[in-house]
Amino acid sequence: MIRRRPSISIYYDTRRRKANGKFPVKLRITASWLKQKDKYIYLDIDLTDDEWKQVEGKGKSKEVIMIREQLDRHLSDARQIVDDLWNYTHGAFMDRFVTGIVPEKFVYDFFDRKIKSLIKKEKFSTATGYKGALSALKDFRRNKEIYFQDVTRLFLEKFIQFLKDQGKAPATIERYFVYFRAIYNMAVQENIVSSDDSPFTRNIKPEKGDPKKKSLPESDITKILTYTSKDTRKQLARDLWVFSFCVGGINLTDAARLTIENVDGDGIGYTRGKTHSKKKIDHPIVLFLNVYAKAILSRYKGGEYLLPILESGMSEKQRYNRVKWHTKKTNRMLSLIAKEIGIDKFTFSSARDSFATRLARMGVDADQIGMKLGHAPGSKMTPGYIRHEAGDSKDIMNELVNLK
Numbered sequence: 001m002i003r004r005r006p007s008i009s010i011y012y013d014t015r016r017r018k019a020n021g022k023f024p025v026k027l028r029i030t031a032s033w034l035k036q037k038d039k040y041i042y043l044d045i046d047l048t049d050d051e052w053k054q055v056e057g058k059g060k061s062k063e064v065i066m067i068r069e070q071l072d073r074h075l076s077d078a079r080q081i082v083d084d085l086w087n088y089t090h091g092a093f094m095d096r097f098v099t100g101i102v103p104e105k106f107v108y109d110f111f112d113r114k115i116k117s118l119i120k121k122e123k124f125s126t127a128t129g130y131k132g133a134l135s136a137l138k139d140f141r142r143n144k145e146i147y148f149q150d151v152t153r154l155f156l157e158k159f160i161q162f163l164k165d166q167g168k169a170p171a172t173i174e175r176y177f178v179y180f181r182a183i184y185n186m187a188v189q190e191n192i193v194s195s196d197d198s199p200f201t202r203n204i205k206p207e208k209g210d211p212k213k214k215s216l217p218e219s220d221i222t223k224i225l226t227y228t229s230k231d232t233r234k235q236l237a238r239d240l241w242v243f244s245f246c247v248g249g250i251n252l253t254d255a256a257r258l259t260i261e262n263v264d265g266d267g268i269g270y271t272r273g274k275t276h277s278k279k280k281i282d283h284p285i286v287l288f289l290n291v292y293a294k295a296i297l298s299r300y301k302g303g304e305y306l307l308p309i310l311e312s313g314m315s316e317k318q319r320y321n322r323v324k325w326h327t328k329k330t331n332r333m334l335s336l337i338a339k340e341i342g343i344d345k346f347t348f349s350s351a352r353d354s355f356a357t358r359l360a361r362m363g364v365d366a367d368q369i370g371m372k373l374g375h376a377p378g379s380k381m382t383p384g385y386i387r388h389e390a391g392d393s394k395d396i397m398n399e400l401v402n403l404k
Contacts (some may be wrong), residue, residue: 006031006088008078010071011040012052022046025071027078027097031088039090041098043074084145092149107146108134110183124320125253133176136163148187153199156180160206173206214350215357220343221245225292227341234340236308237333239296240326241351243307246293248285248372249352252330253323256309263306268293287372 011028018024024046029039045067047055054064055071081096082088111134118127137146140162156177163173181200188195216224225242229235244250247268254273262270269286289297297306304312309326310319331347338345359369 004031004033004088005082006093008075008082010043010075012047012056013040014049018046020046022048023052025052027074029078029090029093031090034090036090039094041094043071045070085147085150089149092147095149096147107137107148107151107183110186111137114183114186122316122320124317129175130179132172133179136166136168136176137180139166148184148193149197151184151199153201156199163206170206177206214347214353216343216346216350216354218358218361220346221354221358223341223343224337227337229337233329234333234337237330237348238337239299240307240330241334241348242292243296244348244351245355246290246296248287249355250285251352252309252327252348255307256305256319256323256326258306259304260306263289263297285372 007030009028009030011026012023013026014023016023025043027041027043029041031039047067051064051067053059054061055067059065059068078093078097081093084096085092111130115127115130115134118124118130137159140159159180160173160177163176168176177200184193184198184200187193188198224238224245227238229238240252240255244252244255247255250270251272254270257273258268258270262268266289267286268289269284271284300306300308304310310322314322327348334347335345355372356369359372360366
């Protein structure tokens with residue numbers, strides 16, 4: 001689709017003489033495809049017919065040259081604004097030209113404000129996600145500012161296609177889309193744009209794509225459970241994966257924060273950090289510790305934390321960075337382990353999917369699986385199907401690792 005730009009010119013308006021006996025000079029904007037009348041913007045300049053002829057012609061007096069230069073600047077500014085607007089409207093142009101550029105009306109500024117707010121709340125992971133979306137938008141627009149009025153259905157369609165062309169995964173595209181929509185909704189709440197103009201509708205959602213199956217075959221899980229290494233880096237990576245597999249697919253952030261306070265006899269309980277503080281009811285997770293989980297905790301006992309990832313006295317930012325570093329290191333070691341034991345490459349996150357899939361194959365019903373994953377009752381996210389009535393929690397967690 002061809003990008004449309006209005007024609008812009010200086011207009012000497014002789015339709016009505018002012019009280020000072022002169023006529024106003026205006027900026028005239030014609031955007032015929034909008035099917036609206038031409039837009040006229042008064043430039044705070046009044047001239048007589050003779051003065052206008054001097055400005056329009058070859059007048060060389062100091063006053064005439066100054067007026068001519070002033071009009072040229074207005075034209076240049078107007079054309080620059082039009083070039084910056086992705087989708088021209090008279091309203092968007094007027095906001096910039098007449099009232100001046102208000103930084104808070106730019107998409108990038110709203111992103112920056114959101115990111116700063118998240119960092120202040122120590123939500124570093126979410127802040128990183130917003131930074132990724134912001135970076136993608138800047139790449140898409142080649143760093144040109146985005147005005148909220150620029151964000152149209154066509155804009156979103158082109159942005160989604162740009163991300164696809166960049167090779168972004170469907171999950172990443174969907175996540176960026178969600179962040180962008182949240183930023184747009186911030187502007188709606190602050191009356192920058194109207195909700196009626198929002199292009200974020202059900203019809204414009206990016207394709208979800210086929211989710212990648214991360215659960216491992218039971219034969220591969222058996223090899224991981226029985227694996228040991230003299231290389232402490234590989235052993236720790238294996239232990240972290242197995243611990244997650246045995247403890248409800250716990251993510252590394254939550255696993256790293258576990259202390260002796262989370263342990264009660266043969267059980268362990270925690271609340272997922274991912275859902276904590278959100279406007280929803282937290283669902284505490286309480287799980288029985290099977291023989292593999294107990295052996296791993298016994299191997300690393302002695303510090304404040306149950307697993308050797310975090311250290312006492314760390315700030316929240318330091319904890320976030322340490323977990324992020326360990327995630328990369330763990331996945332790198334798991335890749336080496338996969339080659340060593342002759343299975344396909346896998347990552348730490350596959351432990352969660354493997355846990356849920358294993359329980360589903362054991363016949364554990366969806367509600368019980370969901371509870372162990374930390375999902376709300378009846379959550380559509382819970383994988384697996386109801387096969388038959390399952391035994392009690394202790395039997396389930398022991399049977400989890402009873403593989404052939």
